Amino acid sequence: SGGDFDSSYPGDLRRHLKTYGLTPPAIESFETQEQRCLKLLAMKPTPIEKYQYLTHLRATNVHLFYRLLSKNVKELTPLIYTPTVGEACIRWSEIYTQPEGLYLSFSDRGHLYDILHNWPHNVEITVLTDGSRILGLGDLGINGMGIPVGKLALYTACAGIRPSATLPLTLDLGTNNKALHEDPLYLGSRTPKVSAEEEKEFLDELMEALTRKWPGIVIQFEDFKNPFPSLERYRNTYTMFNDDVQGTGAVIVGGFINAVRASGVPAKDHRAIFLGAGSAGTGVAKQIVEYFIKEGLTEEEARRKFWFVDSHGLVTLDRGDKLAEHKVYFARDDNNGRQYQSLSRLIEFVRPTILMGLSTIGGAFNKDILQKMASLNDRPIIFPLSNPSSKSECTFEEAVRHTDGKCLFASGSPFPSLEHNGKYLTPGQGNNMYVFPGIGLGAILSQATSVTQDMIYASAESLSTALNEQEVADGWIYPDIRRIREVSAVVTRGVIRAAQKNGVDRAVELRNLSDADLDVFIQESMYDPFNERENMGDQVAHVLAQASGMNGHANGYANGISNGLQAAHL
Numbered sequence: 219s220g221g222d223f224d225s226s227y228p229g230d231l232r233r234h235l236k237t238y239g240l241t242p243p244a245i246e247s248f249e250t251q252e253q254r255c256l257k258l259l260a261m262k263p264t265p266i267e268k269y270q271y272l273t274h275l276r277a278t279n280v281h282l283f284y285r286l287l288s289k290n291v292k293e294l295t296p297l298i299y300t301p302t303v304g305e306a307c308i309r310w311s312e313i314y315t316q317p318e319g320l321y322l323s324f325s326d327r328g329h330l331y332d333i334l335h336n337w338p339h340n341v342e343i344t345v346l347t348d349g350s351r352i353l354g355l356g357d358l359g360i361n362g363m364g365i366p367v368g369k370l371a372l373y374t375a376c377a378g379i380r381p382s383a384t385l386p387l388t389l390d391l392g393t394n395n396k397a398l399h400e401d402p403l404y405l406g407s408r409t410p411k412v413s414a415e416e417e418k419e420f421l422d423e424l425m426e427a428l429t430r431k432w433p434g435i436v437i438q439f440e441d442f443k444n445p446f447p448s449l450e451r452y453r454n455t456y457t458m459f460n461d462d463v464q465g466t467g468a469v470i471v472g473g474f475i476n477a478v479r480a481s482g483v484p485a486k487d488h489r490a491i492f493l494g495a496g497s498a499g500t501g502v503a504k505q506i507v508e509y510f511i512k513e514g515l516t517e518e519e520a521r522r523k524f525w526f527v528d529s530h531g532l533v534t535l536d537r538g539d540k541l542a543e544h545k546v547y548f549a550r551d552d553n554n555g556r557q558y559q560s561l562s563r564l565i566e567f568v569r570p571t572i573l574m575g576l577s578t579i580g581g582a583f584n585k586d587i588l589q590k591m592a593s594l595n596d597r598p599i600i601f602p603l604s605n606p607s608s609k610s611e612c613t614f615e616e617a618v619r620h621t622d623g624k625c626l627f628a629s630g631s632p633f634p635s636l637e638h639n640g641k642y643l644t645p646g647q648g649n650n651m652y653v654f655p656g657i658g659l660g661a662i663l664s665q666a667t668s669v670t671q672d673m674i675y676a677s678a679e680s681l682s683t684a685l686n687e688q689e690v691a692d693g694w695i696y697p698d699i700r701r702i703r704e705v706s707a708v709v710t711r712g713v714i715r716a717a718q719k720n721g722v723d724r725a726v727e728l729r730n731l732s733d734a735d736l737d738v739f740i741q742e743s744m745y746d747p748f749n750e751r752e753n754m755g756d757q758v759a760h761v762l763a764q765a766s767g768m769n770g771h772a773n774g775y776a777n778g779i780s781n782g783l784q785a786a787h788l
Contacts, residue, residue, distance in 0.1 A: 221281045226251060226751055234758045248285055248748065255286050265302040270313060272298055276371065277316055280381050284747035287375045292699045295375075295651070296632050299368040300353065301606035306368075307352050310361035311405045318367045319386030321360060324412050327420055331427035339382045343436040343658050344428065345369045345461075346387040350411065350443035354578030354609040357443070359393035360406035365441050369461075369654070377655030377706040378744025379662065389424070391417055414447070421448055425456055434724075436661045436669075438654070445497050446544055457661055459669040463501035465654040468674050470574075470601065470628075471505045472681030473648050473695045477626040480693060481597040483571055485513040488523060491570045493561060493611060494577030494604070495528035500544045502576065502603075508675055524548050525568050527577075531559035565590050575602040575611030583612035588620035600625045603648055607631035614645040628695050646695035651702065653677040656709025663710065663743055664717040665724035673716040680712030681705065707740050714740075 222235050225246045232238040255275065262268045272294070276283040287294050296302060306313070320337055322330055349362030366386035373379045392409040393399070399408045412420070428435055437458040439448055445460045452458050459465070478485055490506070492499045503524050510520035526533040526548050533541065535549045537557050558564040565573075565587065573591055575583060583602055591598035598621060602611035614633035617625045623638045628646035635644045657677050661669055684697045684705045697705050711733065717723040731739060 221279050221750065224279055224282060224751070226282075227754070231751075231755055231758060234762075251282055252286055252289060255282070256290070265297060266305050266309070266313070268297045269302045269306050270315075273318070274315075277318070281747040281750040284374060284381070284745075287371070288703070288747065291375060291702055295372070295649075295699070298371050299651070300649075301608070301631055303364045303368045304353050304355055304606040307358050307361050307364040308355060310358070310364055311401065311403045314405060319363055319388060321363070321388050321390055322424065323390040323407055324392060324409075324416070324420060325407070327423060330423050331430060334427055334431045337385060339385075341385045341432045341435055342383040342662050343370070343373060343379060343438065344385040344387050345373075345438045345440050346389060346424075347439070347441045348389040348391050348417070348443075349393070349406075349441065350391075352441050353605050355606075357393050357395045357398075357411070359395060359398050359404070360388050360390050361398070361404075362441060363388040369438070369440060372651045373655050373658055374745060376651055376702045377659040377710065378703065378746065379655070379659055380745040389420070391420065414444075418447065418451070421452075425452055425458075429456060434662075434665055436658050436666075438658065454668055457666055457668055459657060459674065461650055461654050462498055464505075464669075464671075464674045465650040465657065466498050466603075467502040467505035468653045468657070468678040469648050469650050469681065470502045470603065471509055471675070471678035472652065473601070473628045473646055474506055474572075474599075475509060475678070475682040476685065476695045477599045477601075477628070480626055480695070481571065481595075481599060483595075483597075485510060486515060486519075488572055488599075489568055489570045490524050490572035490574060491561070491564060491568055492524060492526045492574045492576065493579070493582055494575060495526040495533050495545050495548075496576065497544060498603075499526065499574070499576040500548060502574065503548060505675065505678065508671075509678075521548065522552075525550060525564065525570070527558075527561060527564065531557055532564055562586055562590065565594075569594050571595050572599040573601070575604055577611060578604045578609040579611060580604075580609050581612065583617070585616075585620050588612065588617060588625075592621035592624050596624065598625050601628050601648060603628075603630040605630045607633070614643075618643060626693075626695060644692070644694065647699070648696065649699070651699075652681050652696060652705060653709055655702075656680070656706045657713055659706065659740070659743075660710040660713025660717065663725065663740065664714045664722075664728060666717045667722045667724065670716065670720045670722060672720050673713045673722075676712040676716035677709045680709045684708045703744070707737060707744075710740050711736055 223237050223241050225241055226248060228245055229238065258271060259268050262271055322333060326333055345366040347362045347365050349359045350357050352358040352362040352365060363386060366388060370384040370386055373384060374381050390406045392407055392411040394411045398404045428437060437456055439445060439460040440462060445463050449460045449463060492503060507520040510523060511517055530539060533545050533549050534553050535551045541549055591600060600617050604610050610629055610631050614627055615636055617627050618638050628648040630648055632647050633645045635642060685694060689697055714728060718729050728736060
């Protein structure tokens with residue numbers, strides 16, 4: 219299997235695995251392996267070629283892949299997920315070389331449970347998409363498989379969910395992308411997207427099949443064009459959540475809490491303009507409403523802290539069009555009949571302290587917009603959250619330059635640090651990877667029957683407490699991504715405690731653990747690719763020791779494996 223041909227394995231272990239002679243004879247240290255991988259990466263001239271190399275490495279030596287990723291998480295995450303995964307999805311059918319997940323087509327309905335048996339591993343968590351709205355790139359059909367694959371790699375890297383316990387799942391429900399229908403290399407069905415009713419019936423069968431095959435499975439929905447029907451339909455029946463709505467909201471709330479603290483403005487005095495009124499934007503805002511309520515505002519007061527702008531301008535109740543259901547909650551009725559199509563004019567009217575972007579309109583926060591925010595606030599909160607980076611409403615450099623370094627900044631995509639007026643500034647990245655791994659692991663370890671809103675909010679609140687002293691002193695909004703395993707453990711604990719509070723946990727024995735003991739339990743439950751060599755050796759030695767008719771040769775063989783592992787470790 220992937221990992222059995224590891225050049226760090228000692229000779230006796232290779233003999234037992236029957237890989238002796240199939241790898242070069244040197245027994246390498248982890249550090250030497252890492253050096254080779256980084257050199258190979260450096261030889262690849264483009265991000266997509268680096269992505270392809272890392273994909274091949276994960277398929278052929280899964281533990282080495284995760285050792286490399288854990289030691290270089292800041293540098294490699296943009297290559298395995300956003301922004302590079304966007305190009306990988308666009309070109310998925312073109313660059314496809316090997317299976318990396320499970321595809322279920324609409325024509326498979328009635329047989330989904332049987333097809334799930336083709337997956338060879340026990341599954342604890344799945345990420346599924348229908349490819350209908352991949353990042354800001356639109357309907358990509360089955361080419362969206364790059365999202366579940368990349369997302370689950372981060373579940374493993376960040377929260378230590380064992381790779382073999384993850385299932386990337388893409389639903390081939392047709393596509394309305396004409397270019398895909400005409401692409402001779404497209405690997406999905408060349409049929410129009412099924413109706414909403416047909417998709418609902420398909421998902422009903424799928425959810426039942428997944429939980430029958432793997433009781434307790436955590437199901438994360440991702441990149442559905444309309445995520446709300448499935449979320450409302452399944453959230454109280456299955457252990458599921460939607461990262462686009464709930465994860466995005468949670469990670470932004472976590473950063474928002476820290477930005478509000480740093481701004482010096484009381485929570486009750488903040489006003490937020492959101493550019494982009496899609497599902498992600500309203501999902502974020504509803505979780506910030508929860509934060510405002512916890513800060514002492516009524517729900518009505520909290521709701522009226524938001525002004526949403528979509529492609530038709532300010533979202534109001536009287537502008538003459540039929541509003542999508544998810545927009546109605548935040549629609550304004552205090553605009554006195556005036557309709558605002560211009561973001562600049564709306565800023566003058568609202569005088570916001572917060573500017574959020576979830577529009578996928580690159581450059582929408584231009585010089586004029588940013589300077590207005592700086593003129594209105596000592597520390598304007600600027601969050602351009604659209605992905606990939608080409609769709610970001612502004613860059614970190616633009617935000618710093620046009621606010622003269624005053625802004626409290628977080629983006630959805632990564633931007634480089636920079637120097638301004640003699641100070642070295644590091645941008646916050648409101649990346650969902652701060653919360654979704656902990657939500658998933660918390661749901662798995664607590665054996666939650668559902669993922670409640672309190673569990674989602676607990677992930678945000680826990681994230682806001684995860685900054686260390688130096689990060690607070692430096693004015694950071696989010697923790698250093700290189701500490702992501704520590705951060706995920708903090709988030710996991712918060713999610714487990716919220717599950718216990720809501721009474722949806724089946725692992726009731728965890729209720730009696732102190733926070734310190736629970737932290738130890740979480741850490742011990744995490745997959746650690748650096749321990750896999752020793753774990754494999756221990757398993758082999760145990761099998762040999764238990765073998766019937768054990769003789770001196772078997773004893774010596776087991777000791778040889780143990781000693782060889784110790785030498786390799788040294």
